[in-house]
Amino acid sequence: MGEQLMENFLIKRAFLTPDRTAIEFEGMQFSFKEVYDRAVDFAGRMAGQGLQKNDFAAVLLKNSADSAIILYALQLLGVKAVILNSRLTASELSWQVQDSESAYLITEDSFISAAEEVKESCPAVIVLQKEKLHTLPYSEAPIVREIDLNDVCTVMYTSGTTGNPKGVLQTYGNHWWSAAGSALNLGLAENDSWLCTVPLFHISGYSILMRSIIYGINIHILERFQAREVIEVIEKRNITVMSVVSTMLTQILEELGQERLPQHFRCMLLGGGPASLSLLESCKEKSIPVYQTYGMTETSSQVATLSPEYSLTKLGSAGKPLFPAQLKIMNNAGEEVSPGEPGEIIVKGFNVTIGYLNREKDTKEKIKNGWLATGDLGYMDDDGFLFVLDRRSDLIISGGENVYPAEIEGVLTAHPDIADAGVIAMEDKRWGQVPIAFIQASSNTLTEEDIKTYCLERLAKYKIPKNMYFIEEIPRNAAKKILRRELRKLLDA
Amino acid sequence: MGEQLMENFLIKRAFLTPDRTAIEFEGMQFSFKEVYDRAVDFAGRMAGQGLQKNDFAAVLLKNSADSAIILYALQLLGVKAVILNSRLTASELSWQVQDSESAYLITEDSFISAAEEVKESCPAVIVLQKEKLHTLPYSEAPIVREIDLNDVCTVMYTSGTTGNPKGVLQTYGNHWWSAAGSALNLGLAENDSWLCTVPLFHISGYSILMRSIIYGINIHILERFQAREVIEVIEKRNITVMSVVSTMLTQILEELGQERLPQHFRCMLLGGGPASLSLLESCKEKSIPVYQTYGMTETSSQVATLSPEYSLTKLGSAGKPLFPAQLKIMNNAGEEVSPGEPGEIIVKGFNVTIGYLNREKDTKEKIKNGWLATGDLGYMDDDGFLFVLDRRSDLIISGGENVYPAEIEGVLTAHPDIADAGVIAMEDKRWGQVPIAFIQASSNTLTEEDIKTYCLERLAKYKIPKNMYFIEEIPRNAAKKILRRELRKLLDA
Structure with missing residues (x-):
């Protein structure tokens, strides 16, 4: 132009x-x-x-x-x-x-x-x-x-x-x-x-x-x-x-x-x-x-x-x-x-x-x-x-801020004691949505508190998962994409 | 572009x-x-x-x-x-x-x-x-x-x-x-x-x-x-x-x-x-x-x-x-x-x-x-x-001074007995050009002398129209711009 x-x-x-x-x-x-x-x-x-x-x-x-x-x-x-x-x-x-x-x-x-x-x-x-x-x-x-x-x-x-x-x-x-x-x-x-x-x-x-x-x-x-x-x-x-x-x-x-x-x-x-x-x-x-x-x-x-x-x-x-x-x-x-x-x-x-x-x-x-x-x-x-159905399938909007699960997962999996991680949204009365995380730990001693401390240095507060759930394995499809639907089922169960 | x-x-x-x-x-x-x-x-x-x-x-x-x-x-x-x-x-x-x-x-x-x-x-x-x-x-x-x-x-x-x-x-x-x-x-x-x-x-x-x-x-x-x-x-x-x-x-x-x-x-x-x-x-x-x-x-x-x-x-x-x-x-x-x-x-x-x-x-x-x-x-x-003075081509140059018809028309039409007015140049042996005015009066008793007296208070001498012509209506186009060509024809006739 x-x-x-x-x-x-x-x-x-x-x-x-x-x-x-x-x-x-x-x-x-x-x-x-x-x-x-x-x-x-x-x-x-x-x-x-x-x-x-x-x-x-x-x-x-x-x-x-x-x-x-x-x-x-x-x-x-x-x-x-x-x-x-x-x-x-x-x-x-x-x-x-x-x-x-x-x-x-x-x-x-x-x-x-x-x-x-x-x-x-x-x-x-x-x-x-x-x-x-x-x-x-x-x-x-x-x-x-x-x-x-x-x-x-x-x-x-x-x-x-x-x-x-x-x-x-x-x-x-x-x-x-x-x-x-x-x-x-x-x-x-x-x-x-x-x-x-x-x-x-x-x-x-x-x-x-x-x-x-x-x-x-x-x-x-x-x-x-x-x-x-x-x-x-x-x-x-x-x-x-x-x-x-x-x-x-x-x-x-x-x-x-x-x-x-x-x-x-x-x-x-x-x-x-x-x-x-x-x-x-x-x-x-x-x-x-x-x-x-x-x-x-x-x-x-x-x-x-x-x-x-x-x-x-x-x-x-x-x-x-x-x-x-x-x-x-x-x-x-x-x-x-x-x-x-x-x-x-x-x-x-x-x-x-x-x-x-x-x-x-x-x-x-x-x-x-x-x-x-x-x-x-x-x-x-x-x-x-x-009518907007969903922001980019996985986008979490928390108090007007965009939160991208992939970014949080990237930080989580960089932790030496985390083998894999998956993040999804949870409804929240005040913020609309907040991120929560599923953690596949590679160490028995890792605690939720450890992860939060670790995240605090690396992620803006609004991006830090409000709850963490330790599970045996993060569900992924053949292409290794996280099956967030499966995580959602775990959350709702 | x-x-x-x-x-x-x-x-x-x-x-x-x-x-x-x-x-x-x-x-x-x-x-x-x-x-x-x-x-x-x-x-x-x-x-x-x-x-x-x-x-x-x-x-x-x-x-x-x-x-x-x-x-x-x-x-x-x-x-x-x-x-x-x-x-x-x-x-x-x-x-x-x-x-x-x-x-x-x-x-x-x-x-x-x-x-x-x-x-x-x-x-x-x-x-x-x-x-x-x-x-x-x-x-x-x-x-x-x-x-x-x-x-x-x-x-x-x-x-x-x-x-x-x-x-x-x-x-x-x-x-x-x-x-x-x-x-x-x-x-x-x-x-x-x-x-x-x-x-x-x-x-x-x-x-x-x-x-x-x-x-x-x-x-x-x-x-x-x-x-x-x-x-x-x-x-x-x-x-x-x-x-x-x-x-x-x-x-x-x-x-x-x-x-x-x-x-x-x-x-x-x-x-x-x-x-x-x-x-x-x-x-x-x-x-x-x-x-x-x-x-x-x-x-x-x-x-x-x-x-x-x-x-x-x-x-x-x-x-x-x-x-x-x-x-x-x-x-x-x-x-x-x-x-x-x-x-x-x-x-x-x-x-x-x-x-x-x-x-x-x-x-x-x-x-x-x-x-x-x-x-x-x-x-x-x-x-x-x-402040728009005039169309360049309408510019009247009188004895080296620039004269802008629109300015004179503005003064004339502010006179209570003038409905409309148009000003153009007339050739003049001494000054090169002088402005002259066409007047559409809204009163029968208005005279050229009245207008000149009125102008003398409001315009430099070289701007005062040398002649005034009373006509029925000032010719204007659909956009209400004065048709100076028509005025010119009246002058030349």
Whole structure:
């Protein structure tokens, strides 16, 4: 594809509506002009350390105004941000820093020990600390005034069903089209204000940053989700839209009790798997407009969304693909199936990733003629509404985080006293799902406690199996694939 | 640029929101599903006459629901619509049909004699008549399900100020980005309803058709503008947005008298030149939110827009370029000028035409590195707001001073007894050129002396028209632009 040049989004936005509020965080407010000025300053400090256009820079930050502004500053420099999940262990982080060949790691106080561990395994990496950026010498930042929509803006890692996590490439165009498609679906008002309690390191959070500068709307950032605080912020700060996963929504409803959200609140954008009937009915009772979505890192946020008018009649559906996106259901023979028939969900559109970083083979396997094979199962009903049956057969979604059994199994089987291991999901009231593990030990003395301690160093907390079951042998088929159905039977028995 | 495939807009829209109202016209309502079905039928009838993908088809139609649906049907077939201005003479029409090598002319009863004259000079042209389409044999229409954003969708002729009219190529991408940019600026609500009384053969009208299917909103079409009818439709049909030129707005205000437009009306999109202070003040008094715009056929509608909050403080400004567009002011040496300095307005963006049909030389002259030289003069103030001074060719140079007719006309039309005014140059022995004015008075007692006295207070001496001619009506084209050629004829007569 040829060049597709457009003014740098933040520069354009600061020019168009300099005085509108861009970010609210912990009682502070920043206008777009202020965000721009601060981003230019950060960019200059980082440029002074040698960071430059087309570099990959890993980013390990909490939700905050300055984290958002640093992410914008990287766009100003034309740096590709490798956005790290702060729940990962140092060894997981190191792996992603190495895989992306990131020359820089931008982090903050809270993560400095993890950053130091990363630096031990990647000694060449230059660590920049958010709190100290302003003390670095300022160098005139070489601002990229025009971006190419085909250029990579961000990289976010996701694990597949096998092997190591892969870096999903998200271009400026991916983010633009995602934002445009979402606006056409949800509508847009100048006084919109989007509450961001989901992590900026996930596409659910980062896409809110992009919408802010593309739409010219305010985002209210919270470091973390707390139901009472959320309700107060929605009321007092005139929040109109919020992104949630179903556990958050459940907690908001519980906290609300007899209260209601204010009239000005117009959209609860629900990702990370379908909501239960009882949850949706409670929302309806309280006149909370829920938009159920289907999306993934590879589609730069939502690719399909269900409007509230259908939330009960099309219960469990993720709606229809956004205007700029296309969606089909395919059988194993690669043919499109009829309505009602299940198959793999494949998607196409300018919001779909151009591929995986340095993984041409994976890219070619997953993306054919512009169609991305999501690995998810689903069907379309007669009216064209998408029903997602299962995320990639074995994907576990725990509190909105994707958990990949293969990754946990890889860690488990690397333990000297574990011969084999299998991981599946267990229902959980709070998190929706949690991972549990079946262990085939090669030593009699191995305990559950030993394994948990071992995992704590290697896996983010949400990935650590909640329960462990010692069994004689992990059931595998002739091709040595784990028979998760058999494990499920053991669990249910 | 490589392929940029997207689902055909109408097909996608009919799938997403089949039951929403798409078009209202003369008491009839069509949902998107109905519009789609009817468009497929029209497409099949036209395909039966041999019309096929990539053909050029001239279209000569009045504003109506079926005219809109025929224009959509041509998109379904992948036919490039050469949209003719119905106010042209038969010889002007023939010229455009020949220049575009249109093999078809799609027209209706009212224009059948003009169509016959066209056929005399272009005997190969196949004339299809709107009222008879349904009697033609239906052939399974080969629907283009995916369009390429780089493909030409429409051709509209603009008469530059010199030479023959040129066919402006507008791609699907041009229309898409224009619609997206406008939504980001004006906001978007599901219950928006756009009143279209401007001609569908102009980009001001055609762009409303595109917004309807891209946004999923209703458009209410009127065959022609009538102030009383407009006010009633806005009230009774819940119109929220309307496209106007300033003469329409003046008439609406007069007709309103002590009335007001209803609360739900949120945007008066004003094109075709700047409005006078008195007009804007009257709008403010009546709480009519006016968005002043700058745009042209080559930019597929607005390229810059001024929000109502600035309509008085930035009087006469056309605002800032839309999010996806860029705008600069250049001097004759091709350098960007400083704020406040006038120069030629040049624009860039995905809404800008790829060029002129079969006129590579003109295209290369006007578009360089993606920047279109508009030929219009203007300046940007310190805050980046655009002020359009005049069309370059209309520039009057008097004793070395630049004189911009639009500026003088703005002053004249602000006079309480002047309904309209047009200014052109007259040769002058001493000064080279001097401005002279044609006045359409709204009072019998107004004298040339009155006007000169009035101007003396408001204009530098060299800008004051040397002669004034009272005429019945200032000649304007369908887009309400002053026909200075006609004024010139009056002067020379």
